[in-house]
Amino acid sequence: xxxxxxxxxxxxxxxxxxxQACKHVGLDSTITSxxxxxxxxxxxxxxxxxxxxDAMNSLRENNLIEPILDFVKTGKPFLGICLGMQLxxxxxxxxxxxxxxxxxxGKIVRFPEFNSNSKVVRVPQIQWNQxxxxxxxxxxxxxxxxxxxxxxxxxxHSYYAxxxxxxxxxxxxxxxxxxxxxxxxxDNIVGVQFHPEKSADQGLKIYRNWSNYIKNKVxxxx
Amino acid sequence: xxxxxxxNRKQPRTNQKSIVGNVxxxxxxxxxxxxLVKGIHLEGLRVLGKxxxxxxxxxxxxxxxxxxxxxxxxxxxxxxxxEIISRTARExxxxxxxGGGLRTLDDIKEVLxxxxxxxxLNTAAIKNxxxxxxxxxxxxxxxxxxxxxxxxxxxxxxxAFIDNGREETGIEVVKWAEQVEEFGAGEILITSVDREGTxxxxxxxxxxxxxxxxxxxxxxxxGAADPCNIKKAIIEGGADALAIASIFHYxxxxxxxxxxxxxxxxNMSFLQSGRxxxxxxxxDIKKVKTLLKENSIPCRPI
Numbered sequence: 031x032x033x034x035x036x037x038x039x040x041x042x043x044x045x046x047x048x049x050q051a052c053k054h055v056g057l058d059s060t061i062t063s064x065x066x067x068x069x070x071x072x073x074x075x076x077x078x079x080x081x082x083x084d085a086m087n088s089l090r091e092n093n094l095i096e097p098i099l100d101f102v103k104t105g106k107p108f109l110g111i112c113l114g115m116q117l118x119x120x121x122x123x124x125x126x127x128x129x130x131x132x133x134x135x136g137k138i139v140r141f142p143e144f145n146s147n148s149k150v151v152r153v154p155q156i157q158w159n160q161x162x163x164x165x166x167x168x169x170x171x172x173x174x175x176x177x178x179x180x181x182x183x184x185x186x187h188s189y190y191a192x193x194x195x196x197x198x199x200x201x202x203x204x205x206x207x208x209x210x211x212x213x214x215x216x217d218n219i220v221g222v223q224f225h226p227e228k229s230a231d232q233g234l235k236i237y238r239n240w241s242n243y244i245k246n247k248v249x250x251x252x
Numbered sequence: 253x254x255x256x257x258x259x260n261r262k263q264p265r266t267n268q269k270s271i272v273g274n275v276x277x278x279x280x281x282x283x284x285x286x287x288l289v290k291g292i293h294l295e296g297l298r299v300l301g302k303x304x305x306x307x308x309x310x311x312x313x314x315x316x317x318x319x320x321x322x323x324x325x326x327x328x329x330x331x332x333x334x335e336i337i338s339r340t341a342r343e344x345x346x347x348x349x350x351g352g353g354l355r356t357l358d359d360i361k362e363v364l365x366x367x368x369x370x371x372x373l374n375t376a377a378i379k380n381x382x383x384x385x386x387x388x389x390x391x392x393x394x395x396x397x398x399x400x401x402x403x404x405x406x407x408x409x410x411x412a413f414i415d416n417g418r419e420e421t422g423i424e425v426v427k428w429a430e431q432v433e434e435f436g437a438g439e440i441l442i443t444s445v446d447r448e449g450t451x452x453x454x455x456x457x458x459x460x461x462x463x464x465x466x467x468x469x470x471x472x473x474x475g476a477a478d479p480c481n482i483k484k485a486i487i488e489g490g491a492d493a494l495a496i497a498s499i500f501h502y503x504x505x506x507x508x509x510x511x512x513x514x515x516x517x518x519n520m521s522f523l524q525s526g527r528x529x530x531x532x533x534x535x536d537i538k539k540v541k542t543l544l545k546e547n548s549i550p551c552r553p554i
Contacts, residue, residue, distance in 0.1 A: 044395075046367045050342055080392030113392075139256060143467075152492060154394045154438055156469045157273040158316055158552035164253060182274070182552040184316075184347060186394040186438075192255045199253060205273065209255055228347050228369065230311070 032058040033244045036071035038098065038114075039063045040088045045077050048111065051227035055238045065097040073244045074101050078113030079186070082122040082138060085113055086130065095131070102133055107244050108219045109173075115214065115221030116191060124189055134216050136193035145206040152206075158182040161201040161212050161224070172200050172215050173239035175249045181232050183212070183224035191223065275486055275544060275551045276316035276493035277537055279500050280473060281306055282323045283352075286332050289323065290501055292449035294401070294417040297323065300501055304339050305508045310500065311344040314537045314554035318344065319372070319441070319495055322352025323416055334366045341367025349397055349441075360387055364395070372397040372441055375414040378421055378428075381435055388436030397471070398432040399441040400425055402458055410458055417445035425458070426465045433466040440470050441495060447475030449498055454481055459489030471495050477535075479543050486549055496540070503534035 035057045037045050045061050052059035052075075059075075060067065068074060076098065078085050089095050102108050110118050119130045122138035130138070141153050160180045163169045185203070190210035193199055200220070203212035214221040220240070226233035243249050281303050282289050288306050289297040300306070307318055320340075322333045337350055350363045351372030360371050371391075377384050377398055388396045401417050402410040402425045410425040429440055442462045444455035454475045463470040472485050473495035485491045537554065544551045 044364060044367075044369050046365060047341060047345070047369065050367070051345065054345075079394060081389070084389070150467050152273070152467055152469050154468070155273065156394065156439060156492070157276060159274065186347075188393070190256075196253055199255075202253065202255070209253070211255060225347075227345060230345050234345055 032056070033072040033241075034070070035059040035073045035075060035244070036067050037061045037075045037077060038068065038094060040078075040085070040092050040094055044079065047225075047227045048075060048077050051234060051237045052241075054234060055241045057237075057241050057244070063092050063094065065093055068094070068097040068101050069104075071101065071106070073107040073109070073240075074098070076108070076110045076114035076117060078111070078117065080113060082113065082116060082124040082130070082189070083126070083128040085117055086128055089117075098131065099133070102219060105218050107240065109240060110219070110221035111227075112187065112223060112225055115223055116187075116189060118214070118219065118221050119191055119193075122189065133219055134193055134198055134214055134221065135195065136191060136198070136211075138189045138191055140189050141205065141208060145208075154186055154188040155205045156186050157184075158229075159185050159203050159205065159212070159224070161203050164196070164199040164202055168197070168200055168215055171249050172213075173220060173236045173243065173249065174201060174213065175239055176251055177232060177235060183222075183226065183229040183233060185212070185224045187223060191221075273492065273550070275491070275549055276471075277314075277540055277551065278317045278319055278349075278471065278493055278495045279306070279310040279315050279537070280319040280321060280495040280497045281501075282321050282497065283333060283336060284322075284324045286336070288501070290449065290498055291323075293445055294323070294443075294448055300505055301508060303336050304343075306501065306504065307340045308343050309504055309508050310537065311346055313504075314541060314552075315346060316493070316552055317347040317349065319349045319351070320368075321372070322350075324352075334362065337363060337366040337368055351397070351399055351441075357383070357386060357390060360391060364391065370395050370397050370439070372399040374399040374401060377432065378412060378414055378423065381431065384432055384435035384437055388438065393436050393438035396437050397439045397441050398429075398437040399443065400428060400432075400462070401443045401445050402455075403445045404455070404458070410461070413445060417443075417448075426461050429462050429465050433468050437468060439468055440466060441473055442470060443495075444474035448473070450475055451477035451498060453478050454485040454489065454491075454494075456481070456484050456489045459485055459491050463490035463492075469493065473497075482540060482543060483547050483549065486544070487547075494540075499535040500537065503536050 200213035350368035469492040472491035
């Protein structure tokens with residue numbers, strides 16, 4: 031039986047391409063904003079582009095916060111993408127302070143205006159950027175398992191994550207001299223700042239590995 | 253690991269002060285009805301074939317993103333654009349920007365639902381700048397690309413045009429660029445209508461004016477051909493990405509059409525006549541990226 035993946039629809043983000051990527055790797059994915067479906071899912075994806083505060087408000091208005099937190103407690107696989115990764119954190123400084131889902135301790139901050147050479151930093155970062163291993167053990171027990179260090183992924187963001195614990199950093203990247211967490215992992219939670227569904231074959235590999243994990247509860251090379 | 257601290261790394265001293273990140277190479281596909289077309293100065297369109305074939309070909313050959321521009325836009329055949337987007341989005345897993353005739357938030361929502369990742373706005377933004385604020389708030393800044401079509405005036409100033417370079421607005425492009433950034437645009441796509449489709453080279457002066465006026469990424473478009481000029485658009489112009497049409501389309505046409513089942517779809521009689529497209533040298537993404545690499549300009553390798 032195929033696993034049911036629910037993509038949380040709260041009005042933000044290009045969920046179409048996430049859905050396409052899921053189907054491409056054989057996942058039975060559904061886009062929904064119905065809290066009932068969330069708890070019944072085998073795995074959950076929290077997408078998102080846009081502003082942190084608006085996203086949290088939208089989750090709240092759609093009564094999605096409790097179901098998401100309850101789902102994470104079940105230990106079933108959870109994937110946050112882009113803003114969906116940032117929402118996992120304790121708080122963000124985007125347009126004033128905002129509280130997040132607090133599933134991963136840490137905060138979201140903005141890229142600086144200038145780099146160390148006093149040159150203007152272009153924000154948002156819109157580019158293919160490389161991801162690096164923080165801890166090989168964490169990497170190998172994540173959907174990045176067969177991704178080579180230094181692989182290029184597609185990033186679009188103005189803010190970045192600083193996890194409180196080094197243990198939660200799955201990969202890091204650098205932009206304009208700033209090193210930031212480009213993927214995070216904690217128990218059943220994986221969060222990626224980049225868009226794997228927009229990162230060509232290497233990004234699809236991540237979906238494939240995550241799909242295997244949903245079915246087998248273990249990351250292994252296929 | 254310490255995150256967030258600005259690493260005080262010694263940057264190599266080069267003249268490449270403008271390069272911020274990995275330069276993106278973005279094939280641009282102008283679409284009319286069901287067809288990929290290409291003109292000169294955005295006019296005189298010639299049918300090249302099915303956009304889906306070209307999109308897939310570019311995806312498989314190292315494109316970093318794709319831009320679809322509906323050049324007839326707004327008035328008719330909007331459904332065929334949606335179909336092209338959703339068919340393409342099922343096969344390509346890189347960002348897809350769609351523009352042309354989008355007037356309202358609902359128009360934007362529809363193309364995003366069809367599978368676009370970003371939209372580009374020109375006419376709608378000029379006629380009603382408020383849409384930039386509303387759209388970037390609703391869909392996220394990074395979803396909203398503002399396309400500026402510039403024509404150089406006799407006095408050296410650049411004015412923004414709408415309706416595919418047909419209608420003058422009297423708006424000076426640098427002021428307009430600063431305004432769209434303030435209103436929340438995530439990116440600017442700057443087209444030199446004077447150079448578009450000519451292969452005479454990017455207008456470096458125009459690109460530089462825009463890229464030095466704003467902090468959001470700038471995609472340069474119009475005129476790509478000569479390798480030395482491509483390099484200049486990045487190093488001197490400060491472009492973060494290059495949108496390229498003619499030199500890619502003409503180079504890939506033969507390969508794509510020979511692989512497709514229905515030969516009548518492309519302009520085969522033109523191809524078979526063996527004529528060249530004016531002065532334009534054919535090129536491909538790999539050649540352009542090799543050129544960048546040889547000049548120490550970072551980009552995602554193929």
